[in-house]
Amino acid sequence: MTSTRCAACKYFRRRCRPDCIFAPYFPADNPQRFACVHKIYGASNIGKMLEELPVELRVDAMESLYYEAKCRIQDPVYGCAGIVSLLHQELHSAQSQLAKVQAEIAFLDATNVALAKPTSSADASLVQENGIDQGLDDQFNMWFY
Protein backbone atom coordinates (compact mmCIF):
# COMPACT_ATOMS: atom_id res chain seq x y z
CA MET A 1 0.00 0.00 0.00
CA THR A 2 1.22 3.46 -0.83
CA SER A 3 2.10 5.60 2.17
CA THR A 4 0.52 8.64 0.53
CA ARG A 5 -3.08 7.54 0.35
CA CYS A 6 -5.69 10.26 -0.02
CA ALA A 7 -8.31 10.70 2.68
CA ALA A 8 -10.90 8.80 0.62
CA CYS A 9 -8.71 5.75 0.12
CA LYS A 10 -7.63 5.84 3.76
CA TYR A 11 -11.30 5.91 4.73
CA PHE A 12 -12.00 2.85 2.58
CA ARG A 13 -8.69 1.22 3.53
CA ARG A 14 -7.74 0.64 -0.05
CA ARG A 15 -4.79 1.34 -2.23
CA CYS A 16 -4.67 4.85 -3.55
CA ARG A 17 -3.86 4.68 -7.23
CA PRO A 18 -1.83 7.38 -8.97
CA ASP A 19 -4.95 8.34 -10.97
CA CYS A 20 -7.28 8.32 -7.97
CA ILE A 21 -10.05 10.82 -8.76
CA PHE A 22 -10.44 11.86 -5.13
CA ALA A 23 -6.77 12.42 -4.32
CA PRO A 24 -6.43 16.06 -5.53
CA TYR A 25 -9.46 17.18 -3.51
CA PHE A 26 -9.30 15.10 -0.36
CA PRO A 27 -5.76 15.23 0.99
CA ALA A 28 -4.68 12.79 3.69
CA ASP A 29 -4.16 15.53 6.26
CA ASN A 30 -7.89 16.36 6.32
CA PRO A 31 -9.80 13.11 6.83
CA GLN A 32 -12.80 14.91 8.29
CA ARG A 33 -13.47 16.66 4.98
CA PHE A 34 -14.01 13.43 3.09
CA ALA A 35 -15.95 11.84 5.93
CA CYS A 36 -18.30 14.82 5.87
CA VAL A 37 -19.12 14.71 2.15
CA HIS A 38 -19.27 10.91 2.13
CA LYS A 39 -21.81 10.96 4.95
CA ILE A 40 -24.20 13.14 2.97
CA TYR A 41 -23.54 12.34 -0.67
CA GLY A 42 -21.73 9.03 -0.71
CA ALA A 43 -18.39 8.33 -2.36
CA SER A 44 -19.91 6.91 -5.52
CA ASN A 45 -22.06 10.02 -6.14
CA ILE A 46 -19.04 12.26 -5.49
CA GLY A 47 -17.00 10.25 -7.94
CA LYS A 48 -19.74 10.56 -10.60
CA MET A 49 -19.98 14.31 -10.02
CA LEU A 50 -16.23 14.68 -10.40
CA GLU A 51 -16.19 12.68 -13.60
CA GLU A 52 -18.92 14.83 -15.11
CA LEU A 53 -17.05 18.07 -14.44
CA PRO A 54 -14.12 19.63 -16.29
CA VAL A 55 -10.91 19.33 -14.27
CA GLU A 56 -10.61 23.09 -13.74
CA LEU A 57 -14.00 23.24 -12.02
CA ARG A 58 -13.59 20.29 -9.70
CA VAL A 59 -11.92 22.18 -6.86
CA ASP A 60 -14.81 24.65 -6.59
CA ALA A 61 -17.34 21.84 -6.88
CA MET A 62 -15.75 19.90 -4.02
CA GLU A 63 -15.53 23.04 -1.89
CA SER A 64 -19.22 23.75 -2.38
CA LEU A 65 -20.15 20.11 -1.74
CA TYR A 66 -18.12 20.15 1.48
CA TYR A 67 -19.84 23.35 2.62
CA GLU A 68 -23.30 21.97 1.86
CA ALA A 69 -22.47 18.70 3.60
CA LYS A 70 -21.31 20.59 6.71
CA CYS A 71 -24.55 22.61 6.70
CA ARG A 72 -26.61 19.45 6.43
CA ILE A 73 -24.73 17.77 9.28
CA GLN A 74 -25.22 20.85 11.47
CA ASP A 75 -28.88 21.17 10.49
CA PRO A 76 -30.25 17.81 9.29
CA VAL A 77 -33.71 19.26 8.61
CA TYR A 78 -32.92 22.36 6.54
CA GLY A 79 -29.22 22.21 5.66
CA CYS A 80 -28.18 24.91 3.22
CA ALA A 81 -31.76 25.53 2.19
CA GLY A 82 -32.31 27.11 5.61
CA ILE A 83 -29.69 29.74 4.83
CA VAL A 84 -31.32 30.46 1.46
CA SER A 85 -34.70 30.86 3.13
CA LEU A 86 -33.26 33.21 5.75
CA LEU A 87 -31.58 35.34 3.09
CA HIS A 88 -34.85 35.59 1.15
CA GLN A 89 -36.59 36.87 4.28
CA GLU A 90 -33.86 39.41 4.96
CA LEU A 91 -33.96 40.59 1.35
CA HIS A 92 -37.71 41.05 1.53
CA SER A 93 -37.39 43.05 4.74
CA ALA A 94 -34.65 45.27 3.30
CA GLN A 95 -36.72 45.86 0.16
CA SER A 96 -39.68 46.94 2.29
CA GLN A 97 -37.47 49.33 4.25
CA LEU A 98 -36.08 50.80 1.06
CA ALA A 99 -39.57 51.29 -0.39
CA LYS A 100 -40.64 53.07 2.79
CA VAL A 101 -37.64 55.40 2.78
CA GLN A 102 -38.17 56.17 -0.91
CA ALA A 103 -41.83 57.01 -0.22
CA GLU A 104 -40.74 59.37 2.53
CA ILE A 105 -38.24 61.02 0.22
CA ALA A 106 -40.95 61.47 -2.40
CA PHE A 107 -43.18 63.06 0.21
CA LEU A 108 -40.46 65.44 1.33
CA ASP A 109 -39.65 66.37 -2.24
CA ALA A 110 -43.31 67.26 -2.75
CA THR A 111 -43.22 69.26 0.48
CA ASN A 112 -40.18 71.21 -0.66
CA VAL A 113 -41.84 71.98 -3.98
CA ALA A 114 -44.92 73.20 -2.14
CA LEU A 115 -42.84 75.40 0.13
CA ALA A 116 -40.96 76.87 -2.78
CA LYS A 117 -43.98 78.14 -4.73
CA PRO A 118 -46.54 80.71 -3.63
CA THR A 119 -49.87 79.30 -2.47
CA SER A 120 -52.98 80.08 -4.49
CA SER A 121 -55.00 80.54 -1.32
CA ALA A 122 -52.65 83.31 -0.12
CA ASP A 123 -52.99 85.09 -3.43
CA ALA A 124 -56.71 84.49 -3.45
CA SER A 125 -57.08 86.19 -0.07
CA LEU A 126 -55.11 89.18 -1.36
CA VAL A 127 -57.30 89.39 -4.44
CA GLN A 128 -60.49 89.21 -2.41
CA GLU A 129 -59.19 91.90 -0.11
CA ASN A 130 -58.66 94.25 -3.06
CA GLY A 131 -61.91 93.31 -4.84
CA ILE A 132 -60.11 92.00 -7.90
CA ASP A 133 -61.69 89.40 -10.11
CA GLN A 134 -60.49 85.82 -9.76
CA GLY A 135 -58.04 85.08 -12.51
CA LEU A 136 -55.42 83.25 -10.66
CA ASP A 137 -55.65 80.05 -12.58
CA ASP A 138 -55.39 81.78 -15.91
CA GLN A 139 -51.76 81.60 -16.85
CA PHE A 140 -52.25 84.35 -19.47
CA ASN A 141 -53.85 86.70 -17.01
CA MET A 142 -50.79 88.22 -15.46
CA TRP A 143 -52.24 91.70 -14.59
CA PHE A 144 -52.50 90.93 -10.86
CA TYR A 145 -48.76 90.63 -10.44
Next chain:
Amino acid sequence: MKSQEPRSSSSCAACKFMKRRCTPHCLFAPYFLADEPKKFAKVHKVFGASNVTKILNEVPEPQRQDAVNSLVFEAEERLKDPVYGCIGAIASLQDKMFQLQHDLAVARARLARCSSKTSYVASCSNTSPLLMLDGEFGLASFDDFVVDQYGLTNEFRQHPFP
Protein backbone atom coordinates in the same frame (compact mmCIF):
# COMPACT_ATOMS: atom_id res chain seq x y z
CA MET B 1 -51.16 -20.48 -14.35
CA LYS B 2 -48.53 -18.38 -12.75
CA SER B 3 -49.51 -17.29 -9.25
CA GLN B 4 -49.32 -13.60 -8.70
CA GLU B 5 -47.70 -12.24 -5.57
CA PRO B 6 -49.75 -9.65 -3.72
CA ARG B 7 -48.39 -6.27 -4.72
CA SER B 8 -49.16 -2.81 -3.53
CA SER B 9 -51.11 -1.01 -6.22
CA SER B 10 -49.86 2.32 -4.94
CA SER B 11 -46.08 2.17 -4.87
CA CYS B 12 -44.48 5.44 -3.90
CA ALA B 13 -42.26 7.22 -6.38
CA ALA B 14 -39.12 5.95 -4.62
CA CYS B 15 -40.12 2.31 -4.80
CA LYS B 16 -41.26 2.70 -8.39
CA PHE B 17 -37.91 4.26 -9.24
CA MET B 18 -35.98 1.51 -7.51
CA LYS B 19 -38.34 -1.14 -8.85
CA ARG B 20 -39.07 -2.66 -5.51
CA ARG B 21 -42.13 -3.48 -3.54
CA CYS B 22 -43.53 -0.59 -1.57
CA THR B 23 -44.27 -1.80 1.92
CA PRO B 24 -46.93 -0.23 4.17
CA HIS B 25 -44.14 1.13 6.38
CA CYS B 26 -42.04 2.50 3.52
CA LEU B 27 -40.00 5.44 4.81
CA PHE B 28 -40.26 7.32 1.54
CA ALA B 29 -43.95 6.83 0.81
CA PRO B 30 -45.34 9.85 2.76
CA TYR B 31 -42.89 12.22 1.08
CA PHE B 32 -42.38 10.92 -2.44
CA LEU B 33 -45.84 10.41 -3.85
CA ALA B 34 -46.38 8.31 -6.95
CA ASP B 35 -47.48 11.31 -9.01
CA GLU B 36 -44.15 13.12 -8.42
CA PRO B 37 -41.55 10.77 -9.90
CA LYS B 38 -39.09 13.52 -10.81
CA LYS B 39 -38.81 14.68 -7.21
CA PHE B 40 -37.31 11.41 -6.04
CA ALA B 41 -35.20 11.03 -9.18
CA LYS B 42 -33.47 14.34 -8.44
CA VAL B 43 -32.81 13.50 -4.80
CA HIS B 44 -31.60 10.03 -5.72
CA LYS B 45 -29.18 11.39 -8.32
CA VAL B 46 -27.53 13.81 -5.91
CA PHE B 47 -27.74 12.11 -2.54
CA GLY B 48 -28.55 8.48 -3.22
CA ALA B 49 -31.39 6.50 -1.65
CA SER B 50 -29.37 5.10 1.24
CA ASN B 51 -28.09 8.53 2.28
CA VAL B 52 -31.61 9.95 2.14
CA THR B 53 -32.74 7.05 4.32
CA LYS B 54 -30.02 7.81 6.88
CA ILE B 55 -30.88 11.52 6.89
CA LEU B 56 -34.60 10.87 7.34
CA ASN B 57 -33.97 8.36 10.09
CA GLU B 58 -31.96 10.98 12.01
CA VAL B 59 -34.79 13.51 11.81
CA PRO B 60 -37.89 13.36 14.04
CA GLU B 61 -40.98 12.37 12.08
CA PRO B 62 -42.77 15.75 12.34
CA GLN B 63 -39.79 17.39 10.63
CA ARG B 64 -39.27 14.87 7.88
CA GLN B 65 -41.44 16.69 5.34
CA ASP B 66 -39.34 19.83 5.78
CA ALA B 67 -36.18 17.76 5.52
CA VAL B 68 -37.39 16.20 2.26
CA ASN B 69 -38.37 19.61 0.87
CA SER B 70 -34.93 21.02 1.65
CA LEU B 71 -33.21 17.96 0.15
CA VAL B 72 -35.27 18.36 -3.02
CA PHE B 73 -34.35 22.04 -3.17
CA GLU B 74 -30.64 21.32 -2.74
CA ALA B 75 -30.76 18.52 -5.30
CA GLU B 76 -32.45 20.81 -7.82
CA GLU B 77 -29.87 23.54 -7.26
CA ARG B 78 -27.03 21.06 -7.63
CA LEU B 79 -28.47 19.67 -10.87
CA LYS B 80 -28.94 23.19 -12.24
CA ASP B 81 -25.42 24.20 -11.20
CA PRO B 82 -23.16 21.15 -10.79
CA VAL B 83 -20.22 23.27 -9.64
CA TYR B 84 -21.73 25.53 -6.99
CA GLY B 85 -25.18 24.12 -6.30
CA CYS B 86 -26.94 25.82 -3.40
CA ILE B 87 -23.83 27.82 -2.58
CA GLY B 88 -24.24 29.66 -5.87
CA ALA B 89 -27.77 30.63 -4.87
CA ILE B 90 -26.52 31.82 -1.46
CA ALA B 91 -23.73 33.88 -3.05
CA SER B 92 -26.20 35.48 -5.46
CA LEU B 93 -28.59 36.37 -2.64
CA GLN B 94 -25.73 37.79 -0.56
CA ASP B 95 -24.70 39.99 -3.49
CA LYS B 96 -28.26 41.28 -3.80
CA MET B 97 -28.39 41.89 -0.06
CA PHE B 98 -25.13 43.83 -0.15
CA GLN B 99 -26.43 46.00 -3.00
CA LEU B 100 -29.73 46.56 -1.25
CA GLN B 101 -28.03 47.56 1.98
CA HIS B 102 -25.95 50.04 0.03
CA ASP B 103 -29.06 51.45 -1.67
CA LEU B 104 -30.77 51.72 1.72
CA ALA B 105 -27.84 53.61 3.22
CA VAL B 106 -27.83 56.02 0.27
CA ALA B 107 -31.60 56.51 0.52
CA ARG B 108 -31.42 57.17 4.26
CA ALA B 109 -28.67 59.73 3.75
CA ARG B 110 -30.80 61.42 1.11
CA LEU B 111 -33.79 61.37 3.43
CA ALA B 112 -31.74 63.07 6.11
CA ARG B 113 -30.69 65.75 3.62
CA CYS B 114 -34.30 66.19 2.44
CA SER B 115 -35.45 66.59 6.02
CA SER B 116 -32.86 69.29 6.65
CA LYS B 117 -33.79 71.04 3.42
CA THR B 118 -37.49 70.99 4.31
CA SER B 119 -36.82 72.65 7.65
CA TYR B 120 -34.55 75.25 6.06
CA VAL B 121 -36.95 76.10 3.24
CA ALA B 122 -39.82 76.39 5.66
CA SER B 123 -37.88 78.70 7.93
CA CYS B 124 -36.92 80.94 4.97
CA SER B 125 -40.47 81.19 3.67
CA ASN B 126 -42.43 84.42 4.36
CA THR B 127 -45.80 82.76 4.01
CA SER B 128 -47.59 81.62 7.10
CA PRO B 129 -46.81 77.96 7.62
CA LEU B 130 -50.50 77.26 8.21
CA LEU B 131 -51.25 78.17 4.63
CA MET B 132 -48.67 75.60 3.53
CA LEU B 133 -50.90 72.88 4.86
CA ASP B 134 -53.40 73.26 2.08
CA GLY B 135 -55.52 70.24 1.35
CA GLU B 136 -54.74 70.91 -2.30
CA PHE B 137 -51.27 69.54 -1.75
CA GLY B 138 -52.45 66.78 0.54
CA LEU B 139 -49.61 67.45 2.94
CA ALA B 140 -51.61 67.57 6.12
CA SER B 141 -52.89 64.09 5.57
CA PHE B 142 -49.47 62.42 5.94
CA ASP B 143 -48.88 60.71 9.29
CA ASP B 144 -46.60 62.27 11.89
CA PHE B 145 -46.45 65.56 10.10
CA VAL B 146 -46.14 68.46 12.55
CA VAL B 147 -46.18 72.24 12.07
CA ASP B 148 -44.39 74.42 14.52
CA GLN B 149 -44.48 78.17 14.71
CA TYR B 150 -41.27 78.48 12.68
CA GLY B 151 -42.42 76.49 9.68
CA LEU B 152 -42.72 72.88 8.79
CA THR B 153 -40.98 70.42 11.00
CA ASN B 154 -40.57 66.92 9.69
CA GLU B 155 -40.60 64.34 12.40
CA PHE B 156 -39.04 61.81 10.08
CA ARG B 157 -35.62 62.99 11.06
CA GLN B 158 -36.23 61.26 14.35
CA HIS B 159 -38.60 58.63 13.05
CA PRO B 160 -37.27 55.24 13.97
CA PHE B 161 -37.06 53.22 10.83
CA PRO B 162 -37.91 49.63 11.44
